[in-house]
Amino acid sequence: RKEVEQDPGPFNVPEGATVAFNCTYSNSASQSFFWYRQDCRKEPKLLMSVYSSGNEDGRFTAQLNRASQYISLLIRDSKLSDSATYLCVVKATGNNRLAFGKGNQVVVIP
Amino acid sequence: NAGVTQTPKFQVLKTGQSMTLQCAQDMNHNSMYWYRQDPGMGLRLIYYSASEGTTDKGEVPNGYNVSRLNKREFSLRLESAAPSQTSVYFCASSPRTSGANEQFFGPGTRLTVL
Numbered sequence: 001r002k003e004v005e006q007d008p009g010p011f012n013v014p015e016g017a018t019v020a021f022n023c024t025y026s027n028s029a030s031q032s033f034f035w036y037r038q039d040c041r042k043e044p045k046l047l048m049s050v051y052s053s054g055n056e057d058g059r060f061t062a063q064l065n066r067a068s069q070y071i072s073l074l075i076r077d078s079k080l081s082d083s084a085t086y087l088c089v090v091k092a093t094g095n096n097r098l099a100f101g102k103g104n105q106v107v108v109i110p
Numbered sequence: 111n112a113g114v115t116q117t118p119k120f121q122v123l124k125t126g127q128s129m130t131l132q133c134a135q136d137m138n139h140n141s142m143y144w145y146r147q148d149p150g151m152g153l154r155l156i157y158y159s160a161s162e163g164t165t166d167k168g169e170v171p172n173g174y175n176v177s178r179l180n181k182r183e184f185s186l187r188l189e190s191a192a193p194s195q196t197s198v199y200f201c202a203s204s205p206r207t208s209g210a211n212e213q214f215f216g217p218g219t220r221l222t223v224l
Contacts (some may be wrong), residue, residue: 008150034212043200044153087153096141096160096167098213102152109157 001026006101013050013078013108017027020074021104032091037084078108114216122222131186131219133201136216141204142184146197191223
């Protein structure tokens, strides 16, 4: 089983709509969780960290479900500029490296 | 403050040639990383350096060597390039040795091996 799994999509979203997707992780010792955004042919950039209590940053909401070992990202009122690939990233305790998912590709359609 | 810089941006090699990818960061970060990204594979860690003077293998180290030249610079060397090493290579840095917080990425090097 892959360490981090994501449905690559693409997720075609009408402008103004809401889109949500999940990412599952296999290592129950994982302690740190992140969503990164990667634009086409660009480097990944941190979108937000994911906290146990869930967190919100403007139109973006991230949730963590430790029991079922998944994290989610919800984007409200989608903008054309939200078109990108969203990478789920997980770090296990005692491990110096991050594990990256393949990404969820979001395409916002006018 | 340039962040993480990588050179070159693009490179074409013939099988068996060698080259070194350069990475530098000006954020005084302790940890630095080299990843490769292939279509459908996601980012995979090649090598990392938790702090100056240390390097460790990541998920896919075969065919590569690294040097942490100083706190700022972390280079990746391909001694004998193979077509399977055609990829986009990203360097990243992180303030803490645990890498638990944000990693900052360079713009990438697009390498083609013929």
